[in-house]
Amino acid sequence: MHQPIDGISQAPKITVADARVRWNEPALAIERRIRAVTKEPGAWTMFGETRIKLNPVTVLPQVTDLAPGQVELRDGEVLVGTGSHAVALAEVHEAGRNITPAKTWLGNQTSPVVFE
Numbered sequence: 001m002h003q004p005i006d007g008i009s010q011a012p013k014i015t016v017a018d019a020r021v022r023w024n025e026p027a028l029a030i031e032r033r034i035r036a037v038t039k040e041p042g043a044w045t046m047f048g049e050t051r052i053k054l055n056p057v058t059v060l061p062q063v064t065d066l067a068p069g070q071v072e073l074r075d076g077e078v079l080v081g082t083g084s085h086a087v088a089l090a091e092v093h094e095a096g097r098n099i100t101p102a103k104t105w106l107g108n109q110t111s112p113v114v115f116e
Helices: 027-037 102-107
Strands: 043-047 050-054 057-060 071-074 077-080 086-089 091-094 099-101
Touching: 027 043, 027 057, 027 086, 071 102, 077 102, 091 102, 099 102
Parallel strands: none
Antiparallel strands: 043 050, 050 091, 057 086, 071 077, 077 086, 091 099
């Protein structure tokens, strides 16, 4: 099948800034953004002054009581609030460190965790 050349454009390259997770967005949009930018440039968020890369998440439509960016351990899962409902994190990759199970990473934090 012949396709016309007129009107063709290339998709813009995804930048590191595009890969930043915005926790006030709906959970499904966040899950799709993370999948779209994994492996490179890699989805990321900030915890204080530390950049945290995130691997794919699981959307949890039944959890709606966490504020956007609020991180909490429930039933053995690390949950993060979004603009709609929570997502579960499996792993995190703190800058300069190895990939860590999210539950282990959260257990090492000494203060409440809220992603920016």
